[in-house]
Amino acid sequence: MNSSRRQFLARTAAGAAVIAGGTTFTTSQAVAGPKHVTALTNVTVIDVATGRRDRNQTVLIGGDRIIGVGRHLPVPRGAVELDFTGKFVIPGLADMHVHSIGDERVSPPLYLANGVTTVREMAGTNPALYDWRDRIENGTLLGPRMVVASNIIDGDPTLWDPNLIQVIVVGDEPSARAAVRRVKAEGADFVKVYSRLSPPSYAAILDEARKTGLTVHGHGPDQLTSQQVSNAGQRSIEHIHSLGLAVSTWEVEVRRMIADITVKPGDYNSWFRQLHPIEWFAANTFSRARAADVFGTLRRNRTRVTPTLTMHSVLDRPDYATLDPALAKYLSADAVFTYDYALETLYKANRPAEEIARQHEMWAWRQRFVRELFAYDVPILAGTDTGTPYSVPGFALHDELELLVGAGATTRQALYAATVEPARFLGLRDDLGSVEPRKVADLVVLDADPLQDIRNTRRIHTVITRGRVISPTARQRLLADVEAAVKEPPTAATIPAGGCC
Ligand SMILES: [Zn+2]
Known part of the structure; x- marks a missing residue:
C-alpha cells in the first residue's frame, strides 16, 4: 500500500465504519443497511473507464459510501429519494x-461547487493548506479531498523571487536530503521538485524520499531528460516544457542549449525567455521516433503527465489573457492585482514581437503534443495550474477538460484524466473514480451528457461529497458566500495568487 492510500485510510476512519471489516454489500444488505440512506433514482450512470451509459439506475448512498447501484433498485424505507x-x-x-x-471561504467551496471533489495542491508554500486538508478530513471544513505537496524544492539559484514565493533552495546533496526530511516533518503528502535542481541534488531527493515514504512529483529538472526523470521514479511530470524538449531529432543539441541557461536568483522571466528559443527549436525538430521512445518509457513506468493546457494557453498567449467577466466576482481585488502583476512581470515583460508570434505557434504545437500523448497512451492527469493569471478555482477544471478535447482527446479520455487516472495515481482506486458499491460517494449530477459534449460537465445540478449532498440551492449559496467573502479584506491565513509556472 502506498503512502497516499495509508494516509487516506487513516484519515477516513469515520467513513470506513460503513464498510467495517471489509464487508461486501449485496443489494439486499444495502437496502436493509445503514440509516440515513440517500437514493438517487432514474439516473444515467456513466462508467468513465468503459464509456458505458447505464440508464434508469438507482444509486444508494449510506454514510460516505455508495452502498448499492442497480436498475430500479428498491428504495429503502426512510431513505431520502x-x-x-x-x-x-x-x-x-x-x-x-x-x-x-x-x-x-474561497477555494474549497469553489472546487466543490464545480464538482471538483479532489485536488492535488502542487506547492505547500503556506501551512494553511495542511490545516485545510486535515480539517476537511475530520469533517470540520467543507471542501474537496486535498493531497498537498511539500513546499517547492528548487536548485540554487532558484527561479522564484522571494517576494512572490519563499521556496526551499538546495545546492548540494546534504541540503537536498535535509529538505526532504523537513517537508516530511511539515506534513507534506509528497515532494514537489522544480526546474533548476542539479542532477546530484535531484538524485539525493529521490533517494531520501524513498527512505521517508514520500513520492516525488513536479517539473522535470532542466538538466535531466524526461526518460531519466521517469526512470528515477518521479511519479508525475507537470507541464509540457521539459517533455517537449525530450522529443527532438537534435536532442544532443537541445541538451547543450539547456546547459547554457543561466539565471540570476528569482529571475523567472529570464529563464522563460532563454527556454523559449530552445522549445521553439525542439518543436521544429520534433521526431516521431524520439516521441515513441520517450512516451513508451513514460507509459511503461506509469509516469503521469499533467499537461496543464489551461496554464499554457495563458503563458503562450499572455496578450490574450483575460478575466472572464462572469467569474470576476469570485476573485478578490488582491487576487486580481497579483494576477495582473504576475502577467506583466513574469510572462509579458521584455518580449519582442517575434517572440510573441513564436509563442502563439508554440500554443498550437502544445495542443498537437497532447494529442500525441493520448495517441501513445501515456497516462494523463487533468490539472489546471490554478493560480495562473485569471484562473478561478474549480471553474478552471472545466476549461482544462475542454482544452484536452480540443487537443484531440475523446470526451471519455478527458473525463478519465479527471476521475479514473487520478484515483489510480493517488493509490485510491478502491475508493474513487467510478460509481460503484463500496466507493466513496463523491459524485456529480449533470443536466446533460458529458460523453456527448464535454462542455456538459459545466451543467452541474447536484454535487455529492463523501455522501453529503450539495443541492442546487446549497450550491448557489456556496457560490454567493464566496462572492461575499472575496469582498472582505484579506486575513492572515489568506493565500495570495501568483502562479507557479
Ligand atoms: Zn503549478
Missing part, C-alpha cells in the same frame, strides 16, 4: 494541479 430523471451521474472530478488562493 432524489429523482434524477433525465440526468447523468459521473464520479467526482479531480483537479490534479492547483494552487489554491484566498482563504478557506
Whole structure:
C-alpha cells in the first residue's frame, strides 16, 4: 500500500465504519443497511473507464459510501429519494494541479461547487493548506479531498523571487536530503521538485524520499531528460516544457542549449525567455521516433503527465489573457492585482514581437503534443495550474477538460484524466473514480451528457461529497458566500495568487 492510500485510510476512519471489516454489500444488505440512506433514482450512470451509459439506475448512498447501484433498485424505507430523471451521474472530478488562493471561504467551496471533489495542491508554500486538508478530513471544513505537496524544492539559484514565493533552495546533496526530511516533518503528502535542481541534488531527493515514504512529483529538472526523470521514479511530470524538449531529432543539441541557461536568483522571466528559443527549436525538430521512445518509457513506468493546457494557453498567449467577466466576482481585488502583476512581470515583460508570434505557434504545437500523448497512451492527469493569471478555482477544471478535447482527446479520455487516472495515481482506486458499491460517494449530477459534449460537465445540478449532498440551492449559496467573502479584506491565513509556472 502506498503512502497516499495509508494516509487516506487513516484519515477516513469515520467513513470506513460503513464498510467495517471489509464487508461486501449485496443489494439486499444495502437496502436493509445503514440509516440515513440517500437514493438517487432514474439516473444515467456513466462508467468513465468503459464509456458505458447505464440508464434508469438507482444509486444508494449510506454514510460516505455508495452502498448499492442497480436498475430500479428498491428504495429503502426512510431513505431520502432524489429523482434524477433525465440526468447523468459521473464520479467526482479531480483537479490534479492547483494552487489554491484566498482563504478557506474561497477555494474549497469553489472546487466543490464545480464538482471538483479532489485536488492535488502542487506547492505547500503556506501551512494553511495542511490545516485545510486535515480539517476537511475530520469533517470540520467543507471542501474537496486535498493531497498537498511539500513546499517547492528548487536548485540554487532558484527561479522564484522571494517576494512572490519563499521556496526551499538546495545546492548540494546534504541540503537536498535535509529538505526532504523537513517537508516530511511539515506534513507534506509528497515532494514537489522544480526546474533548476542539479542532477546530484535531484538524485539525493529521490533517494531520501524513498527512505521517508514520500513520492516525488513536479517539473522535470532542466538538466535531466524526461526518460531519466521517469526512470528515477518521479511519479508525475507537470507541464509540457521539459517533455517537449525530450522529443527532438537534435536532442544532443537541445541538451547543450539547456546547459547554457543561466539565471540570476528569482529571475523567472529570464529563464522563460532563454527556454523559449530552445522549445521553439525542439518543436521544429520534433521526431516521431524520439516521441515513441520517450512516451513508451513514460507509459511503461506509469509516469503521469499533467499537461496543464489551461496554464499554457495563458503563458503562450499572455496578450490574450483575460478575466472572464462572469467569474470576476469570485476573485478578490488582491487576487486580481497579483494576477495582473504576475502577467506583466513574469510572462509579458521584455518580449519582442517575434517572440510573441513564436509563442502563439508554440500554443498550437502544445495542443498537437497532447494529442500525441493520448495517441501513445501515456497516462494523463487533468490539472489546471490554478493560480495562473485569471484562473478561478474549480471553474478552471472545466476549461482544462475542454482544452484536452480540443487537443484531440475523446470526451471519455478527458473525463478519465479527471476521475479514473487520478484515483489510480493517488493509490485510491478502491475508493474513487467510478460509481460503484463500496466507493466513496463523491459524485456529480449533470443536466446533460458529458460523453456527448464535454462542455456538459459545466451543467452541474447536484454535487455529492463523501455522501453529503450539495443541492442546487446549497450550491448557489456556496457560490454567493464566496462572492461575499472575496469582498472582505484579506486575513492572515489568506493565500495570495501568483502562479507557479
Ligand atoms: Zn503549478
